[in-house]
Amino acid sequence: MLEKALEGSKSYWRLLVTLLVLAGIGFGCYLLQLNQGLRITGMSRDVSWGFYIAQFTFLVGVAASAVMVVLPYYLHHVKVFGKITILGEFLAVASVTMCLLFIVVDLGKPMRLLNVLLYPTPNSVLFWDMVVLNGYLFLNIVIGWTVLGAERKGVAAPAWVKPLIYLSIPWAVSIHTVTAFLYAGLPGRHFWLTAILAPRFLASAFAAGPSLLILLAYFVRKRSKFDPGDEAFEKLSQVVAYAMCVNVFFVLLELFTSFYSGIPSHMEGFIYQFSGLEGHGKLMPFMWLSAILSVIAVLMLLSKKKRSQEKTLKIACVLVFIALWLEKGLGLVITGFIPNPFNTVTEYWPTFPELGITIGVYATGFLVLTVLYKVAIAVKEENL
Amino acid sequence: MKIYDANKIIPGLLILVGLFTFPFLYNIGGAAPAPKPELPKEQKTCVQSLAFMKAGHMQLLNDWRDQVVRQANRVYVGLDGKEFNPSLQNTCMECHTSKVKFCDQCHNYAGVTPYCWDCHIAPKENQ
Amino acid sequence: MMDGSRRSFLKIGGLSVLGLSGVRVWNVFAATQEAGHEAAAEAAGALQWAMVIDMKKCWDYQEKQPCTDCMTACHGIHNVPEIADPKREIKWLWTDLYQHAFPTEGHEYPPAEAKGKPFLLLCNHCSNPPCVRVCPTQATFKRPEDGVVMMDFHRCIGCRYCMAGCPYGSRSFNWQDPRPFIKELNMQFPTRTKGVVEKCNFCAERLAKNLYPACVEVCKAKALTFGNLGDPTSPVRELLKQHYTIRRKNELGTGPNVYYIV
Numbered sequence: 134m135l136e137k138a139l140e141g142s143k144s145y146w147r148l149l150v151t152l153l154v155l156a157g158i159g160f161g162c163y164l165l166q167l168n169q170g171l172r173i174t175g176m177s178r179d180v181s182w183g184f185y186i187a188q189f190t191f192l193v194g195v196a197a198s199a200v201m202v203v204l205p206y207y208l209h210h211v212k213v214f215g216k217i218t219i220l221g222e223f224l225a226v227a228s229v230t231m232c233l234l235f236i237v238v239d240l241g242k243p244m245r246l247l248n249v250l251l252y253p254t255p256n257s258v259l260f261w262d263m264v265v266l267n268g269y270l271f272l273n274i275v276i277g278w279t280v281l282g283a284e285r286k287g288v289a290a291p292a293w294v295k296p297l298i299y300l301s302i303p304w305a306v307s308i309h310t311v312t313a314f315l316y317a318g319l320p321g322r323h324f325w326l327t328a329i330l331a332p333r334f335l336a337s338a339f340a341a342g343p344s345l346l347i348l349l350a351y352f353v354r355k356r357s358k359f360d361p362g363d364e365a366f367e368k369l370s371q372v373v374a375y376a377m378c379v380n381v382f383f384v385l386l387e388l389f390t391s392f393y394s395g396i397p398s399h400m401e402g403f404i405y406q407f408s409g410l411e412g413h414g415k416l417m418p419f420m421w422l423s424a425i426l427s428v429i430a431v432l433m434l435l436s437k438k439k440r441s442q443e444k445t446l447k448i449a450c451v452l453v454f455i456a457l458w459l460e461k462g463l464g465l466v467i468t469g470f471i472p473n474p475f476n477t478v479t480e481y482w483p484t485f486p487e488l489g490i491t492i493g494v495y496a497t498g499f500l501v502l503t504v505l506y507k508v509a510i511a512v513k514e515e516n517l
Numbered sequence: 518m519k520i521y522d523a524n525k526i527i528p529g530l531l532i533l534v535g536l537f538t539f540p541f542l543y544n545i546g547g548a549a550p551a552p553k554p555e556l557p558k559e560q561k562t563c564v565q566s567l568a569f570m571k572a573g574h575m576q577l578l579n580d581w582r583d584q585v586v587r588q589a590n591r592v593y594v595g596l597d598g599k600e601f602n603p604s605l606q607n608t609c610m611e612c613h614t615s616k617v618k619f620c621d622q623c624h625n626y627a628g629v630t631p632y633c634w635d636c637h638i639a640p641k642e643n644q
Numbered sequence: 645m646m647d648g649s650r651r652s653f654l655k656i657g658g659l660s661v662l663g664l665s666g667v668r669v670w671n672v673f674a675a676t677q678e679a680g681h682e683a684a685a686e687a688a689g690a691l692q693w694a695m696v697i698d699m700k701k702c703w704d705y706q707e708k709q710p711c712t713d714c715m716t717a718c719h720g721i722h723n724v725p726e727i728a729d730p731k732r733e734i735k736w737l738w739t740d741l742y743q744h745a746f747p748t749e750g751h752e753y754p755p756a757e758a759k760g761k762p763f764l765l766l767c768n769h770c771s772n773p774p775c776v777r778v779c780p781t782q783a784t785f786k787r788p789e790d791g792v793v794m795m796d797f798h799r800c801i802g803c804r805y806c807m808a809g810c811p812y813g814s815r816s817f818n819w820q821d822p823r824p825f826i827k828e829l830n831m832q833f834p835t836r837t838k839g840v841v842e843k844c845n846f847c848a849e850r851l852a853k854n855l856y857p858a859c860v861e862v863c864k865a866k867a868l869t870f871g872n873l874g875d876p877t878s879p880v881r882e883l884l885k886q887h888y889t890i891r892r893k894n895e896l897g898t899g900p901n902v903y904y905i906v
Contacts, residue, residue, distance in 0.1 A: 170838035171802075172819035177731030181807040181817060241802020241817065241839025248781040248801050259780035259805050320774050320896040321811025398748075474813035475740055476747035479731065586796045589789050591852045607832055635837035636797060638723075638829055 134282060137511035138504045145507065152500040159493010162486040163238060171241060174487040179479035180470040182239070184491055189235035191462035192228045192498075193266070193312045194338030198346040199225035199273055200305030201339055201372050207298055213364035216513070220353065220361070221346055222277035223505040228342075229270040229308075231498035238490050258314045265307045272301040277505075285512045309334040316469060324402030325469045327390075333383045334461075339376035341457040343369050344450035351447060353506065359513040370446050374434035377453055381427055384460075402468045405478070410471065413478045416464055423459035426452045552626040555618040564595035564608070578605060578633070606637045614640050692771065692791035693846055694873035694901040695860070696883045697764055703757070705865035714764070714859035714868065715739075718844070721858055723835040725825030734816040736844040737766045737859055746892060763904070764868075766859075767814040767844040768892065769793045771899030775806035775815065784841075791873075791901065792846045802839040811893050812900070815843045873901060 166173050176183040202221035205211035237243050254260045276297050283290040313334040316325035347369050350361045391399040404410050406420040430452040439445045467481050483491070520526060563570050565577065581603035584590045593603040602608050613619040616639040624631065705711060718724070718737040727733045739762035743750040746763075769786075773793050776786050783799040784806055786792070807815045821838045829835070833849065836842050847857035855861070860868040871878035880903070883889075889903040 170818065170820040172732060176819070178733060178807075178816055179731070179813070181804045236803075239803070241804070241841075242800065243802075245781075245799070245801045248783075248799055252781045252799065254780050254782050257778050257780040257805070259778065259803060263780070315805075316808075319778070319809050319811075320898060321893060322808060469808070474747075474811050475744035477744060582798055586794065586798070587785070589787055589848070589852070606834060632837070636834040638831055638834060641831070 134278070134285065134508050134512065135504075137508045140511075141507060145503075148503060149500065152496045152503065155496035156493050156500060159490050159496060162489035162493065165486055166238070166490065167243075173484060175482045175484045177479055177481065179473040180467060180481035182466055182470070183481050184483040184487055185235045185239040187462050187466040188491060188494070189232045189239075190312060190334075190466055191341070191458055192232045192235070193308055194334065194341045194457070194461060195345055196225040196228035196232070196269065196308060196342065197305060197335075197338035198228070198342035200302055201343045202346070202369070203298060203305075204302050205368070208302070211368060213362055213368055216359075217346070217350055217361045217365050217369075219277055219281055219509045219513075220350055220506065221342075222273045223509060224342070224346055224349065224502060225273045225305075226270060226277065226505060227498045227502035229266055229273070230501050231494055232266055233270070234494045234497060235491075238494065258311060258318065262308075262311050262315060265304065265311050269301070269304055269308050272297055272304055276301060277509075281509055281512055284516065287516070306335065309338050316466075321474060322469050323398040324471075325465075327387060329383055329386060333380065333387075336376050336380040336383055337457050337461055340373050340380055340453050341461075343372045343376070344453040347373065347450045348447065348454070349506070351443070353510060357510045357514060358517055359510050366443075366446065367441055370434065370440045370449075373450065373453060374431075374440060377427070377431055377434060380457070381431055401472055405471045406464055406468055411478045413471075413480050415480050415482060416467065419459050420464050423456045423464065426456035426459075430456060549626060552622040554620075554622040555615065557612040557614070560612045562596060563612075564593065564599075564601050566596065575631070581605070605633060610640050616640060690791075690874045691789065692873040692901060693769065693851070694871065694880050694903065695766075695857075696869040696880045696889065696903045696905060698867045698869070698883075698887075698905040699761070699763055700757070700905070701865045701867035702764065702863075703761055705867070711864065713862045713864065717858040717862040720828070721830050721833060722845075723822075723826050723830055723833055724842075725822035725835075726827065727822075727825050732819045734818065734822065734842065735765075736816075736842075737764065739764055746890070748893060748895065749890065758906075765812070765814070765892075766902060767793060767846070768812055768898070768900030768902045769844075769846055771901060772897060774809040774811065774898060778805045778809040780805065787848075790851065792848055792851070793843075794845060794848060795840075795842060797834075797836055797840050797842070800840040802841065804841060806841055811896050811898065815841050817841050 162173075174183060174185075199218075199221040202214045202218045206214040206218055237246060240246060249260060249263055276294055279294045280290045310331045313331035316322070317327060317330040319325060347366060350366065350369075354360050388403060391403055401410055405413070406416050407424075408414065409417055430449050433445055433449040433452070434440050440449060470479075470481070472478050565573075570577070581593065584593070585603050591602060591604075593601045595601050610616070616634070702711075715737050719726070722736060724736050725734055742754055742758050742761065742763055745765055769792055771791070773784075773786055775784050776793060779785070780803060781799050781801055783796045783801070785794055785796070787794055802817070804817055807817060818836050818838045818840055822836055826835060847855070847859075850857060856870050857868075860870045869879050869883055871880035873880060875881065883905065884903060887905045889905050891900040891903055894900070
């Protein structure tokens with residue numbers, strides 16, 4: 134089936150070349166990092182995880198795109214998702230690929246990466262995160278590819294894939310839960326030390342993943358003969374609406390516990406984000422933007438009439454995606470390190486090479502996505 | 518029999534063969550000299566036999582580091598029951614006073630760069 | 645020797661990486677159970693190195709003359725690089741103010757003698773170390789023999805999870821090659837390399853020779869006391885009996901083994 138990715142319009146090839154060039158620039162920056170060490174990043178002794186790990190955390194959420202179409206389709210027989218499960222699964226594949234790449238570029242000794250397998254450590258959440266992420270990647274590649282292959286031949290998917298599909302549903306929950314556990318079990322990092330972190334990750338994932346999926350599906354509809362169908366958009370927009378409301382609700386719960394209890398260590402993270410701490414407030418504009426965009430997006434999505442208009446829905450999805458990227462892909466990880474263990478503030482800001490590597494990883498992920506979507510759409514168009 | 522696109526395929530094959538055989542062709546006639554690691558003059562015996570050290574010094578060093586760092590055991594019983602401090606920097610390099618004349622000889626010949634020296638300090642003459 | 649290496653080669657070659665990993669996971673579980681039995685048997689007088697720091701003695705001495713002997717000795721013998729940039733610096737033994745060392749204890753009106761005074765900080769070699777719990781490769785581990793929290797620099801992949809886990813800021817990452825920042829090399833001890841995490845090792849290399857940690861040995865004010873917490877007659881237990889002591893962030897349950905006399 135992969136040969137389908139070798140034929141395409143001029144703009145398809147232009148997109149591939151652009152992504153390749155960006156990935157190449159990222160790789161160049163990565164060579165610099167390998168040579169110089171992580172000092173080329175903005176990270177420090179106090180903020181020891183930065184942009185890479187933040188993107189990883191956010192993209193684990195985007196990978197939820199798959200489960201939010203697979204679950205309704207296979208468990209609740211929501212037929213309208215039949216056409217786009219493949220888009221959800223392939224988006225998950227690309228997202229998890231980016232997640233794994235972001236972990237690798239964050240390592241100080243990437244050549245020793247396999248030590249995680251050589252000395253497996255069940256008491257480390259990172260070990261389990263490696264297991265669940267690779268498992269989810271594997272499940273979605275196998276399921277997506279097999280079902281698509283069967284569709285191409287006009288036959289039913291083999292029976293053995295069904296159990297894998299059912300397994301992929303709780304597995305999707307596990308990637309968000311385990312990723313949240315990376316943070317939620319650390320003594321002394323009070324911003325993360327909250328039992329609601331895993332539910333928050335699930336809520337934001339179920340909003341961010343499907344909202345990107347909606348945007349991609351609109352793009353596919355515009356540029357190909359494959360149409361996911363209006364009902365699919367309607368259903369997905371419902372998912373985004375509910376998940377985004379729950380996400381905002383969960384954030385408000387965090388604010389209540391922190392500020393009503395008045396415990397300084399629980400408040401300081403939010404104070405840093407929204408009004409600055411000890412004269413430091415680099416994240417302030419971004420966190421306010423995230424909050425405002427979240428509210429606007431919720432208001433747009435709540436009304437069924439509004440969200441069934443293509444233009445409004447597109448804008449709402451863009452807002453949801455940006456708001457959650459700011460919240461998780463920028464705010465959550467960095468703020469966890471502020472204030473530091475000495476109750477002082479060291480701020481973090483990514484450097485240019487760091488951004489170059491980040492863009493390179495995103496380009497690689499979207500390269501994978503483009504090729505997979507190209508194959509999927511070619512098969513779908515063949516069968517029209 | 519006719520080969521289609523022979524004007525592209527044959528030069529392509531030639532380039533491929535050329536690329537793959539380049540290292541061998543390049544070195545024809547000029548074999549690299551065999552390494553001559555310089556042995557210590559004062560000491561006649563190592564922690565194990567010569568044959569053992571030649572074949573397995575890397576495994577021994579691997580075992581030493583686990584023994585010292587992870588098992589907190591800083592005694593190694595070597596040849597004839599003699600005891601040694603299992604330490605690259607403080608035992609091996611005590612007799613083999615030159616990394617250049619000893620370690621590097623074979624490592625360069627074999628084209629390996631063990632990362633021992635990223636942390637362990639080579640004797641003064643190498644700095 | 646050759647047999648052994650051939651066997652291990654076949655083992656690695658024969659099993660797929662994942663299969664191998666699965667076997668090893670099983671071994672880990674099995675090992676944990678065994679260790680549990682042993683720990684119960686030894687619990688009575690188990691060796692756990694600990695330190696008691698009497699800052700008043702240090703300050704009194706410093707009134708006569710400024711002194712950084714402990715830090716100089718520690719960083720000197722362990723080849724700790726001197727990096728000026730606070731974002732990149734590497735610290736095994738260092739000082740900070742009371743309100744930074746004990747952020748949850750402090751209030752606006754500290755006693756005059758503690759105000760603005762430095763507190764000596766190092767790895768606490770916790771009884772329940774979060775850094776060990778989170779490390780995905782066991783590159784950092786608690787030595788069952790004597791409770792020292794060790795780093796295996798050969799194994800560290802540089803993920804920095806331990807730095808997120810440590811609530812004491814006791815861990816430093818090598819953001820760059822440390823060698824250019826070491827003024828004088830101690831030829832008896834290795835340096836570190838870029839990309840690994842490091843911290844105080846309670847002078848494991850000196851303990852192996854029955855020597856006290858360097859900081860304890862060089863302190864002219866005798867402000868540092870080192871000993872076995874498991875032994876009721878040890879000097880640290882004597883001090884803990886006689887004085888009111890505090891530990892950093894006691895409430896987190898990490899069980900720090902560095903005590904401060906106040």
